[in-house]
Amino acid sequence: MLDDGCSHIFGTMEIPNAEVAQQTSELVTRISLLVLLPFLVAFSFIVFIIYRRNREGTLRRKQLELELQAIRAQINPHFIFNCLNSIHYCIQQQQSERAGDYLLKFSFLTRRILENSSKRLIALEEDLDILKAYLELEKLRSGDRFSYEIKLDEDLDVSNTAVPMLLLQPLVENAVWHGFESRGYQGRIMIEIESQDHEIVMRVTDNGKVSERFEKMKQHGKERSMGRTLISQQLDALAELEGREAKFDSKIILDETGNHCGMISEITLPFIPQF
């Protein structure tokens, strides 16, 4: 059977008419190949470009997420040692009850931060709990030198709004440490969170002494700018990841006579649902 088939093929090839036909078909194949080749090259090139862009996108995403992680990693030690210093101070002053109270609040706060530290974003609800714990800790440390209020927009769904953890902490810290320092000064911090068409606006207003703060800023220039830098870096990374805008701005508040009477900072970030 097989032998018959082969001899049949070789047989037909020897017919001259068929040879011409074959040459023509070879020519057609060659021309069509020549025509198709540039398309093929162009097509593979496009596929390659898309592949590379996707890969770059994934890599950039991973890089941004790592950056955010690194930024947060800078916040934690800074804050942890501030707390430990204060606890140490209480112990040295033999205020054992206060040191104990401090330590419990610190332990609560640290636990919540550690539990959430691997997450890029957390629910605003959770974040506000942590921020409140931080504010309570600062209140204790400063001997109730300030009070605070948190105002939330009614339209805001705190369980379904995702934010970077403790984004506002450096602003609060700045007010508490440098705005309310002088004796007999009753500080006030107002934290407002609003939702405005697909954006979240976070505003921190304080009545801290600005001039003193500027003095302190000059002395501890590095420390102060670190807090603000951390906020900007986080917002930049977040904006790039989401492909949307984020803003951060601070202003000095003036009273009727033009005197400094506090600071106001505003952060605008894209609304990102948790679910």
Add this chain to the structure above:
Amino acid sequence: MEAKVEVIIVDDEVAQREQLSSRLSSHFPQLKVVALCASADEATIAVARHSPQLVFLDVEMPGMNGFEFLDSLKSIQFDVVFTTSHAGYATRAFRVAAIDFLLKPYPESDLSEAVNRFLQKQLSEQQPRLDILLANYKNRGDAKIALPTSSGYLFVRFQDVIRLESQNTYTTFFMKDKNQIVVSRTMKECEEMLTDSGFVRIHQSHMINLSLVKKFTRGEGGTVEMEDASHIEVSRRKKEEFLDALKRL
């Protein structure tokens, strides 16, 4: 005069034992600390000698841990308040079995709450929940969860729960046998209990048992069909996490 409640404290750290002991004797005259034990072995002897009514038990100890110690006893004739310093496996296990615990370091108020619950005999039906805790820990039989209801606790197997749906502060458990159990826990609290037990939160108000998914239809987020033919929406932000979990199954 009423007889005092006899208490044993088990903790491998001396500072913890002594602090708890002095806190208890200064705030709760009804209690009498009869033994301080540094290990499970010491506790075994103390329990046999004193037959205490209440034991404060540390979970993490060298040698036998708190769970293994309880498991080694023929019967548990006392109530237990667990103490732990990690918010890891142990706390999830306590929540699943609806058992109180103290997260170290704890404020005075947490301790008072735990002692008062014991004194009001609210812990006295602790036995079945302790059994569940130990069974889950030892992987004996099917893992169960204790669901608090108005009349007590309902014990259900994880694998009989198809899905959970939240309504504000309540969560409904949809069971294989078509029963619905309403629990006064938020979805967030349920999520804390059930994560790592084969459940995944796929939506703000839905959590599902991964092993009982029948079908997934792609969409912006997508939809899952469960074994009871219910269709649940997967939210866009949870899709990736859900598909990852499905792959790992």
